[in-house]
Amino acid sequence: MALKITVIGTGYLGATHAAAMAELGFEVLGLDVVPEKIEMLSAGRVPMYEPGLEELLRKHVAGIEGSTGRLRFTTSWEEVGEFGDVHFVCVNTPQKHGEYACDMSYVDAAFASLAPRLTRPALVVGKSTVPVGSADRLAALLDERAPGDVELAWNPEFLREGFAVDDTLHPDRIVVGVRSEAAEKLLREVYATPVAEGSPFVVTDFPTAELVKTAANSFLATKISFINAMAEVCEAAGGDVAKLAEAIGHDERIGKKFLRAGVGFGGGCLPKDIRAFMARAGELGADQALTFLREVDSINMRRRGHMVELAREAVGGSSFLGKRVAVLGATFKPDSDDVRDSPALNVAGQIHLQGGQVTVYDPKGMDNARRLFPTLGYADSALEAVRGADVVLHLTEWREFRDLDPAELGEAVTTPIILDGRNALDPDQWREAGWTYRAMGRPRA
Ligand code: UGA
Secondary structure: OOOEEEOOOOOOOHHHHHHHHHHHHOEEEEOOOHHHHHHHHHHHOOOOOOOHHHHHHHHHEOOOOOOOOEEEOOHHHHHEEEOOEEEEEEEOEEEEOOOOOOOHHHHHHHHHHHHOOOOEEEEEOOOOOOOOHHHHHHHHHHHHHOOOEEEEEEOOOOOOOOOOHHHHHHOOOOOOOOOOOOHHHHHHOOOOHHHHOOOEEEEEHHHHHHHHHHHHHHHHHHHHHHHHHHHHHHHOOOOOOHHHHHHHHHOOOOOOOOOOOOOOOOOOOOOHHHHHHHHHHHHOOOOOHHHHHHHHHHHHHHHHHHHHHHHHHHOOOOOOOOEEEOOOEEOOOOOOOOOOOOOHHHHHHHHHHHOOEEEEEEEHHHHHHHHHHHEEOOOOOHHHHHHHOOEEEOOOOOHHHHHHOOOHHHHHOOOOOOEEEOOOOOOOHHOOOOOOOEEEEOOOO
């Protein structure tokens, strides 16, 4: 009989995981504590923007015409406990307010709610990004509080927003931290399809599984800050960081990916994960090992300030008062509506606080941006956003912005200056249309 799977927490990670598990052929029950989310998902609608996810959901959600009916949602912990052979915990672990450490309250609450309802044999699988040592602690909690024969495994997730469906169905590796062969066997059954397609399956212990996730995100953050540090040097020396990245990227040991210089990394993962990692290393007495991450963080944050300074220079060098600044992009990356710790909104907010009249446009992030920064100005299109602008800032590299017609925009602005915070526009195209184009880490031309 096919395994029955539950997914606890239906954010970017959980909603995608639930739909992917149904796609792999399992019976799936998703749980969230927010009833509105469950209502939406049960109607086949996704509460966030993630390409391909709604289609996958509608293919499987019970009650939707033509669906397989393998996927249902609930708010009932009893139902989850009775239903599942395997329970995936996918709740989020944000940064604690005013601290570097990660806030484990959602994970702890999920385990506390789930444990007493586990009346039959089950494998609980942690997917949330947690400080190393959490799995040991949560395994002890299950031993103490779950009435049935219950075991824990840790299985970090590496999906990227914008590619979540593909990354979940075709992961470039599957990492499982287990304490028994039975747990490994069950997880091999869950992931049989991607493993058969060639995804490597790495079996390890709890602490290593937890660390793989934070190590991977720390490496990616370091790579971005490395190239942004090179951008600073290029600017000082008159070099071109885009060419530099292209050239070093040809070395296979370095690789081309994650070498795009610009306003730096944001989002709900990289920034908070490197901070939580530093905090946890401190608790373990290994803080010296990760002091370099402090530098990675400060290089990254410096990018935002630098963009504000470039914008100030563009509008005359002293003050933003009375100046109109158009910001193209609000999300932390394209193909997502996620604005958590978005460099684009951070820059927009700083300029606004310094008296600039900021107008933001983003293809998918407007609702979330408005909620987070209600005092910024917003426009319904890029053309509207740039109307009357003294400077235009390109801060999230949506395809829509690459496809803009610089000549048309040039007629709408007061001064045709564009600052490319993502090194993603074609400088020649903008310059030929009469714009002053400037990018981070590249010569002024
Ligand atoms: C990141 C990791 O890439 C995933 O593997 C991981 O699973 C996920 O965090 C997580 O922990 O859940 P994500 O936050 O979706 O995924 O976004 P990334 O694609 O990693 O981009 C992060 C930020 O770095 C974005 O703001 C992006 O604009 C920026 N970035 C990326 C650069 O500034 N330069 C680059 O070359 C690449």
